[in-house]
Amino acid sequence: xxxxxxxxxDIEPLHDLPERWRHERIHNVASLRTSNVNKKSEEDENPxxxxxxxxxxxxxxxxxxxxxxxxxxxxxxxxxxxxEPGDVVITKDxxxxxxxxxxxxxxxxxxxxxxxxxxxxxRPFESVIIGRYLFYALASRLSAYQFYLAAxxxxxxxxxYQGTKNLRIGFPPLSDQERIADFLDYKTAKIDAxxxxxxxxxxxxxxxxxxxxxxxxxQGLDPTAxxxxxxxxxxxxxxxxxxxxRLRYCTELVTSGSRGWxxxxxxxxxxxxxxxxxNRESISLRLEDVERVDPPDGAExxxxxxxxxxxxxxxxxxxxxxxxxxxxxxxxxVSQHLALVRPEAxxxxxxxxxxxxxxxxxxxxxxxxxxxxxKIQLNLNDIKEIVFCHPPLEDEQRQILGDVIRxxxxxxxxxxxxxxxxxxxxxxxxxLITAATTGKIDVRRIKLG
Numbered sequence: 001x002x003x004x005x006x007x008x009x010d011i012e013p014l015h016d017l018p019e020r021w022r023h024e025r026i027h028n029v030a031s032l033r034t035s036n037v038n039k040k041s042e043e044d045e046n047p048x049x050x051x052x053x054x055x056x057x058x059x060x061x062x063x064x065x066x067x068x069x070x071x072x073x074x075x076x077x078x079x080x081x082x083x084e085p086g087d088v089v090i091t092k093d094x095x096x097x098x099x100x101x102x103x104x105x106x107x108x109x110x111x112x113x114x115x116x117x118x119x120x121x122x123r124p125f126e127s128v129i130i131g132r133y134l135f136y137a138l139a140s141r142l143s144a145y146q147f148y149l150a151a152x153x154x155x156x157x158x159x160x161y162q163g164t165k166n167l168r169i170g171f172p173p174l175s176d177q178e179r180i181a182d183f184l185d186y187k188t189a190k191i192d193a194x195x196x197x198x199x200x201x202x203x204x205x206x207x208x209x210x211x212x213x214x215x216x217x218x219q220g221l222d223p224t225a226x227x228x229x230x231x232x233x234x235x236x237x238x239x240x241x242x243x244x245x246r247l248r249y250c251t252e253l254v255t256s257g258s259r260g261w262x263x264x265x266x267x268x269x270x271x272x273x274x275x276x277x278x279n280r281e282s283i284s285l286r287l288e289d290v291e292r293v294d295p296p297d298g299a300e301x302x303x304x305x306x307x308x309x310x311x312x313x314x315x316x317x318x319x320x321x322x323x324x325x326x327x328x329x330x331x332x333x334v335s336q337h338l339a340l341v342r343p344e345a346x347x348x349x350x351x352x353x354x355x356x357x358x359x360x361x362x363x364x365x366x367x368x369x370x371x372x373x374x375k376i377q378l379n380l381n382d383i384k385e386i387v388f389c390h391p392p393l394e395d396e397q398r399q400i401l402g403d404v405i406r407x408x409x410x411x412x413x414x415x416x417x418x419x420x421x422x423x424x425x426x427x428x429x430x431x432l433i434t435a436a437t438t439g440k441i442d443v444r445r446i447k448l449g
Contacts, residue, residue: 008271012143014170018439021172029129030122034092034161035081035115038075048114056089056119060188061107062137073114077348081115086131088122088138089115092159100157101147101164105131120164129171132181133437137169140434170438180436183443191429198418198425205418206281209411214359216404217352220396232387234364244392247353248384251413253342255375256315257304257334257426265418269294271332273306275314278321278338282408283354285312285323293333304340306332309339309350313357315378319361322354348390352397352420355404357390 014023026032026342039050046330059066062083073081083089087106094100106113124134151162171177218235219227226240238244248254248378261272263410272291278288295302306312306325316337325332334340334405343350356362369382391397 002083014438015166017170018172018442020176021170021439023168023170024128024166024167026122026169029169029171030088030124030134032161032165033080033121033123035117035119035121037071037077037081037114037142038044038117039071041070041072045074045124046078047071047113048078049074049084049110050116051089051113051119052116053091053093055102055139057091057102059104060139062089062104062110062113062371063107064110068110068113069116071114071116078114082151083110083113083115083121083123084123084124085109086124088124088131088135089119090122090138090159091118091166092120092164093118094151094157095155097148097151097153097157098144099354100151100159101138101167102390105135105417110446120159128174130174130177130181132185134169136181136184136433137171137437138317139430140169140437140439141430142434143167143169143397154330172439179269179443183441183446184433184436184449186448187432188429191425191432195422195425198422202418205411206275208223209281210285210358210360211406212407212411213355213404214361216400217356217359218361220391221400221403230389234361234368235387236391238389239391240354242389244387245390247341247386247388248343250347250353250390251341253346254339254341254380254384255304257336257338261295261333261335264293266292266294268292270305271330272335273312273332273338275317275321275337277403278312278314278318279325280318282412283322283324283351283358285326285329295333302333304334306334306340307342309343311339311343311357311446313383314339315339315380317376319366319376319378320358322357322362324350324354339380341383347403349399350396352390353388355401357386361385362388 017023037050039052048071050071051062052069055062055066055068077372083106085106085108088103089106091102122134124131146167147159150159150167151157152160152163172180218238220239220242227237228240230236230238230244230260232244235244265272269292273285273294274291277285277287277290305330308325308327308329310325312323312325312334314337365386366378366382367376369378369385391400436443
């Protein structure tokens with residue numbers, strides 16, 4: 001939920017509740033326990049399954065189907081922070097105050113499940129409120145707004161015990177809570193199914209997008225062109241008049257950034273590009289979250305000052321992520337997690353190389369070359385050895401690139417439209433939850449199914 005959406009909410013609905021409804025602060029309807037169980041395993045502790053921040057953030061329901069982290073906890077921690085069916089767990093920290101207090105319901109009994117760090121357990125008083133209703137009340141815009149106001153911090157935000165316990169919710173008698181929870185279970189399941197189908201369509205369109213790119217940079221546009229075996233497994237047949245080259249033979253520079261840039265971070269100065277600035281959906285940079293550095297003259301790393309047309313390729317994560325430095329970009333340095341590749345002038349269009357790296361064939365090469373145990377990495381020699389197709393005429397390269405842009409733009413517009421539909425469904429879902437948990441919808445008169 002965006003902060004703009006939250007800021008339009010007020011808590012007046014709590015003063016205009018239906019008959020038989022009441023409102024209370026959270027600490028009057030549930031006990032609160034903020035966990036301090038970390039992810040470390042100690043030999044003198046008991047093995048447990050750990051419910052972590054991401055388990056809660058990405059799941060409305062906590063079930064045994066989740067692949068929980070294996071960890072350890074002391075007897076006292078197990079006694080205090082074990083999770084029971086009907087408990088509601090909320091996130092207590094976030095990088096943004098409008099994305100805090102995200103709830104999840106413990107939907108079933110799970111052996112040895114313990115709540116992890118950065119989370120708060122709310123255990124409802126069963127004589128007053130049921131867990132399913134409490135979950136929905138905490139998922140409403142009304143609660144999100146109160147969490148937003150209670151969050152403390154500057155670059156990272158957190159909910160204090162005091163801020164959490166004073167949150168107010170409205171609720172009817174227990175029998176009506178059951179009906180509201182049943183209604184919202186039914187309605188949100190239908191909305192979630194629609195959202196899931198739209199997300200599946202987005203993934204298919206993304207795959208189609210890469211297929212279009214791969215087809216263009218390995219086989220061109222002419223289906224009647226004579227073909228030959230490239231001699232490279234991941235390229236297969238290529239147009240007979242195309243060359244197959246290694247990146248090392250058409251570049252002036254292949255280097256990577258230096259370590260130790262943190263001491264130069266500044267509110268002004270030059271851009272500092274990281275893996276997060278590579279757009280995993282295209283070859284353009286994303287600059288919404290970019291750091292700046294102000295290094296002293298002669299600081300090591302000046303060799304990685306970018307120029308227009310340079311390629312930036314990830315070498316430690318999201319292999320195949322690549323971007324082209326545009327002509328309009330101000331001076332920028334790169335981190336040690338990026339390879340900076342400078343194509344030789346007048347040999348190949350930078351966008352052509354970038355799309356070749358971004359294609360299925362390019363990613364296959366990088367994943368094959370990657371090394372490391374839990375963290376796949378590339379070295380600069382791996383980058384130099386990237387093989388790609390090279391149409392000899394620049395006009396042909398430009399013609400193919402133009403065709404790719406037209407086709408991928410159409411796909412991108414479709415994806416954007418579907419994202420907007422998902423956003424509207426998500427907003428409707430939240431509005432429905434808010435209306436039901438503030439008595440604006442009388443679910444007693446609504447038949448389900």
